Amino acid sequence: MVDSVFLALSVLTIGSAIVALEIRSLIYGSIALMITLSGVAGFFLLLDAPFVAMFQLSVYVGSIAVLILFTVMLVRRELIFNKVEDKRRRYAGIGLMLALMLGMGTIIIGSGLKTMDTNSPMVDYKKIGEDFLTYYSPALIVMALILASSITGAMTLARREDAIDDQRAD
Amino acid sequence: MTNALIDFILVSVALLAIGIYGMAVKRNAIRMLFGIEMIINSANLNLVAFSRYIPNSQGQTLALFSIAIAAAEVAVGLALVIVAYRMYRNIDIADFRSLKG
Numbered sequence: 204m205v206d207s208v209f210l211a212l213s214v215l216t217i218g219s220a221i222v223a224l225e226i227r228s229l230i231y232g233s234i235a236l237m238i239t240l241s242g243v244a245g246f247f248l249l250l251d252a253p254f255v256a257m258f259q260l261s262v263y264v265g266s267i268a269v270l271i272l273f274t275v276m277l278v279r280r281e282l283i284f285n286k287v288e289d290k291r292r293r294y295a296g297i298g299l300m301l302a303l304m305l306g307m308g309t310i311i312i313g314s315g316l317k318t319m320d321t322n323s324p325m326v327d328y329k330k331i332g333e334d335f336l337t338y339y340s341p342a343l344i345v346m347a348l349i350l351a352s353s354i355t356g357a358m359t360l361a362r363r364e365d366a367i368d369d370q371r372a373d
Numbered sequence: 374m375t376n377a378l379i380d381f382i383l384v385s386v387a388l389l390a391i392g393i394y395g396m397a398v399k400r401n402a403i404r405m406l407f408g409i410e411m412i413i414n415s416a417n418l419n420l421v422a423f424s425r426y427i428p429n430s431q432g433q434t435l436a437l438f439s440i441a442i443a444a445a446e447v448a449v450g451l452a453l454v455i456v457a458y459r460m461y462r463n464i465d466i467a468d469f470r471s472l473k474g
Contacts, residue, residue, distance in 0.1 A: 312379065
């Protein structure tokens with residue numbers, strides 16, 4: 204049986220995910236996405252993974268959502284509220300979504316995962332930190348390089364080459 | 374723990390389906406990024422849920438790596454959106470046609 208915290212979190216997460224995709228204004232959409240990401244962080248807390256939850260909050264809610272919000276504010280105002288989409292495509296998408304949910308849901312409910320329950324103690328998050336600095340340290344370094352190169356690449360992409368002598372361009 | 378593994382998996386399936394819906398239907402580039410974020414989050418939720426119920430710490434480690442890579446991906450994706458907006462003055466992906474044959 205699920206408890207009430209889980210139920211409230213799942214309603215919040217899935218509801219705000221739908222709102223993020225369907226609401227007219229992109230600004231409210233990115234705020235709803237922020238709520239979805241916080242809800243997933245709440246699930247991580249329920250799963251006794253406080254380290255991952257804090258990482259999720261600081262990386263997703265703290266940086267990615269703010270980045271998306273700033274990008275939304277950079278585009279023109281009428282584009283933020285603009286919503287062009289094909290009606291038939293939309294119905295097909297809703298059908299695909301329901302088919303995925305029902306199909307995968309029945310497969311998972313029919314599988315043996317139902318009986319999987321645990322009383323074992325939670326994984327110690329100190330061990331994760333230790334693993335990061337010992338066994339996974341090459342992967343950690345590669346990840347740091349990927350992050351640095353992607354940030355550099357993003358800044359290079361977004362730089363304007365024509366703005367040197369024309370500071371007031373749009 | 375009162376919650377079983379299957380509850381978390383079902384929430385993750387719902388999030389995945391909503392993300393795929395967003396990717397398939399929306400033509401706004403930023404909204405498609407929202408869909409990608411939801412799909413990545415459902416994968417992370419799966420990883421952490423299995424890591425709790427097996428129990429093993431490696432799922433959480435993989436989830437941490439995946440979150441960091443997703444941050445890099447979003448940074449590049451948003452930079453591409455900004456570049457495309459500057460070129461086409463629009464963020465509708467149906468207008469991004471210069472690579473179309």
